Amino acid sequence: MKSTRIACVVVMAALASACASTPPGAAGAPPSDTLVAGQGPTGPDMPVAAVGDPLTATPPVAPVAPVQPAPASEDASALAQAALASNQATDAELDFSEIYGTDPYNPVADPTLPPGVQLPISYDPWEPFNRRMHAFNNAVDRTIARPLALTYVEVVPRPVRLGVSNFFANLGQPISALNALLQGKPAQAGHSLGRFLLNSTLGIGGVFDPATDANLANRSEDFGQTLGVWGWRRSRYVELPLFGPRTVRDVFGLVGDAPLSPIRQISDDPTRIFLQGLQLVDVRTQLLSIDAMREGAIDDYALYRDSWLQRRNYQIGFDRTGTADDDLPDYLLEEEDNPTVPMDAMPMIIPTPGG
Numbered sequence: 001m002k003s004t005r006i007a008c009v010v011v012m013a014a015l016a017s018a019c020a021s022t023p024p025g026a027a028g029a030p031p032s033d034t035l036v037a038g039q040g041p042t043g044p045d046m047p048v049a050a051v052g053d054p055l056t057a058t059p060p061v062a063p064v065a066p067v068q069p070a071p072a073s074e075d076a077s078a079l080a081q082a083a084l085a086s087n088q089a090t091d092a093e094l095d096f097s098e099i100y101g102t103d104p105y106n107p108v109a110d111p112t113l114p115p116g117v118q119l120p121i122s123y124d125p126w127e128p129f130n131r132r133m134h135a136f137n138n139a140v141d142r143t144i145a146r147p148l149a150l151t152y153v154e155v156v157p158r159p160v161r162l163g164v165s166n167f168f169a170n171l172g173q174p175i176s177a178l179n180a181l182l183q184g185k186p187a188q189a190g191h192s193l194g195r196f197l198l199n200s201t202l203g204i205g206g207v208f209d210p211a212t213d214a215n216l217a218n219r220s221e222d223f224g225q226t227l228g229v230w231g232w233r234r235s236r237y238v239e240l241p242l243f244g245p246r247t248v249r250d251v252f253g254l255v256g257d258a259p260l261s262p263i264r265q266i267s268d269d270p271t272r273i274f275l276q277g278l279q280l281v282d283v284r285t286q287l288l289s290i291d292a293m294r295e296g297a298i299d300d301y302a303l304y305r306d307s308w309l310q311r312r313n314y315q316i317g318f319d320r321t322g323t324a325d326d327d328l329p330d331y332l333l334e335e336e337d338n339p340t341v342p343m344d345a346m347p348m349i350i351p352t353p354g355g
Contacts, residue, residue, distance in 0.1 A: 122237060122302075122305055122306055122309050123234060123235070123236050123237060123309075124236065124237040124305060125236055126236060126237070126238055130237065130238060130239045130301070130305070131301050133239045133240070133241060134239050134300075134301045134304065136241060137239065137241065137242065137244060138300070140242065141284075145280070145281075145284045146284065146288075146291075148281050148284065149281055149284040149285045149287075149288060150288075152281050152282075152285055153285060153288070161282070161285065163207040163208065164278065164282050165282055165286070166199070166203070166206055166207055166208060166209045167205065167206045167207050168279050168282060169206070169218055169220075170195075170196060170199045170200065170203070170205075170206025170209075171206065171261075171262045171263065172220060172342070173192045173193070173195055173196035173199075173218075174192075174193070174196060174260070174262070175221075175222065175257055175260050175261070176192040176219060176220050176221040176222075177189045177190075177192035177193040177196070177221075178260065179221035179222055179223055179225065179226045179257075180192060180219075180221050182223075182226045183221065183225070183226050183229045184229075188219060188221070191216060191219065192219060192221070194211070194216055195211040195216040195218065198210055198211045198214065198216065199211050222250075222253050222257055223252070223253035223254075223256035223257045224247070224249055224250035224252070224253025224254070225253070225315055225316055226253070226256075227249050227252060227253055228249060228316035229316070232249045233316065235247035235248045235249035235250070236248055237305055237309060238251065239305075242341070243340075243341045244340060244341055245304060245305060245308040245309075245340070246340075247309075247312070250312070254342075257342075261342075263275050263276060263279070263345075276345050279342070279345040280341065280345050283339050283340075283341055283342075283345065286339050287339070
């Protein structure tokens with residue numbers, strides 16, 4: 001019993017000693033001035049860094065010295081010239097300056113270079129009139145010609161449309177043969193005549209095109225080209241109502257080809273006018289492929305004029321020289337890619353005999 005009391009006294013003395021050595025806030029409820037994590041101090045004079053959770057205290061940040069910008073690099077040519085001036089250039093730089101000099105080379109001002117390519121200038125002194133006529137033709141095209149061509153494409157199957165194109169192209173072969181003879185090209189005249197005979201017989205009136213399979217390609221010639229071969233090389237541009245782009249030379253060419261047209265020899269007016277209207281729709285259908293190119297043009301008139309003159313001048317030049325350039329685009333080489341309105345496609349009443 002006595003030993004038990006002694007043990008209790010020892011335990012109580014140890015507890016009292018432990019409580020006296022423990023700092024405030026280490027055990028039990030936190031004092032009123034203790035900083036709780038996530039909260040500010042409750043006492044006005046309590047420093048933040050002195051109490052509380054050490055993990056939440058913000059360590060002091062050392063000042064960062066400002067970064068000085070790197071000096072801008074000088075021009076390489078200026079450095080090279082400065083090195084040459086101070087005799088610090090390498091042997092290779094000295095050799096280069098001995099041969100070519102110290103002045104920088106300017107390819108634009110080099111007098112030894114050939115002159116640049118000059119774009120052809122369109123001969124268009126009647127431009128104000130032609131622009132007004134172009135606007136009129138565009139209005140007719142938007143309201144009548146193009147809707148008819150789109151309807152024709154939707155309604156008529158492609159094999160039938162191809163047969164119609166072959167038929168009208170075959171009708172123009174006799175005129176091409178005659179103009180080839182007038183240009184002094186008898187071999188091409190025989191070529192066109194043979195194509196006409198083959199398509200008219202085996203091709204069932206020209207609806208089919210067996211001549212192309214027999215390596216007799218379509219080579220269109222007209223009297224405007226013949227006048228160009230005869231010496232009328234430069235002619236002013238003119239745009240005709242409904243006919244579209246031409247030159248004065250080609251206007252005379254249209255007049256010269258018109259009496260030889262097979263369609264104009266048809267005396268029955270309804271039949272002739274129907275064929276002429278069908279030919280106009282067929283020509284506009286073939287031009288649908290270039291409508292997208294014209295939509296994005298800044299100047300539609302200049303694009304139309306320049307492209308037509310470029311193609312026409314190539315045709316006249318090829319007829320004079322007889323040589324072709326394989327690097328030219330297809331629309332310059334092939335008639336079917338950019339056809340023009342022929343004279344025989346425009347309806348004109350021909351009085352019947354005895355009428």
